[in-house]
Amino acid sequence: MSPSSPDAAPAAPLRQLLHDALEDAHFVGHVEAADDGSALKATLYSHRAPFTESLEANDWLSKAGIFATATLNEGRYVVITLPTAASVNQLITSLLTPWITAHTVAKQLVDLLETHGVISDVTVGTSSVELCLSDHELGSVVRLAGMLGAPGIDNGLDLLRKRGMRRLTERIQWLITGVVGSAARAVTEPGCAHQQNSLTLHLTIDQARRLVGRLETSPLPSQDRSPATGAA
Template sequence: MNFSMAAALPRSAASLQQDLEDALALAEFAARVTVAKDGRALDLTVLSSSKAPFDRTVKAATEWLKRADIEGAAAFNDAYDIVLTLPTSASVERFIEVFLEPLIRVHTTATQLDGLLDYHLVTGDALVQGPHAIELILPGDGLDAVVKLASLLGAPSIAEGLQLHDREGMRRLADRLKWLITGVVQSTARATAVPGCAHAPDHATLDLTTPQARLLAQRLAQLAQDLPAVSRPT
């Protein structure tokens, strides 16, 4: 064998199997990765079809690959799972860039936001709603989590003059929260408030893009550095 020629050969898709598996784990996307029969390509079996960027048909998967400019092919296996065959290292890298990296960013941001809310003793849950969206739920009787978050962000009087057990008061609080968060994230945010019931407390919801959620997390992180440590119950 001519070793200089062998050294010049491009990396195979199979050489990136671990990279792809790691990216899938970080993106929380369920799939199985195996080396194809030719020993160079990778077969990616989609196990979480509800999170896939295409419907569960070979035609839809093939069309998505084409739109995303990813070299590859789609087929059903014996269990009628969609299998994407990625033939080159470039196709694996493109799949990670186009599909997995946005998911990694949104999951990382949601985890950071959850941790910062917990640090500041604000009850809330950052839920990933897709590769570019996070739903921040702020629950509590009288929307106390909203009031606490607003106070941290410099609006301690956000609930002034409002009846927070009243539907109209909750609506107006959500509107004030919307404009407060819009200022923090530098683009229009969306906020709603929902009265509680026998099985769930009152809660407000903020619908954020990944960049908006990152800016909110950055502000909360800065506050964690600037403000004295919050006393916590023992």
């Protein structure tokens, strides 16, 4: 149900704030002042919103307690009219903040790994992060384990064979579970002529944040004596 007494402060002064929040959430959209010069109109081109039609959007806004209305433009994209500053802040909190949080944690994770020479790809959702490590012999997974205090996690394993990959998956899954404090899931995909072997960690946002915290305490490459740093 929409609030009965919404904040009377106009939405228009928060145009840049909403624009920046859309960008930080990786939403494709456009923000402009409404005809009355007081309200804001946010056109959402992104498919990340939990609605694609005006009826769905209005129902979502009502359930979220946001004093706003939604229509479809000629291109059949949802346009949300936000009359007050309070409604802008509520939209940011309910729709965009979960995505902003997820992308922030994912970027921290990727950047930390890169400082240690581990290249990764991430897929982000509002409640999860999928971290993919790919290379021929899964050396990036071994490197990650070393960063987490488990060097030699691949001892005795032939990582060019499915059995070796499966055992490594089990080991890294237990390691990550211990680091983040709750059950994590790891999945490997054997490569082929055109694709390298890969291991994907499926993490909740809280697990990813805990992993970031642990990696922040890992020695930098210049301080690490492992062969992967190229030290003599």
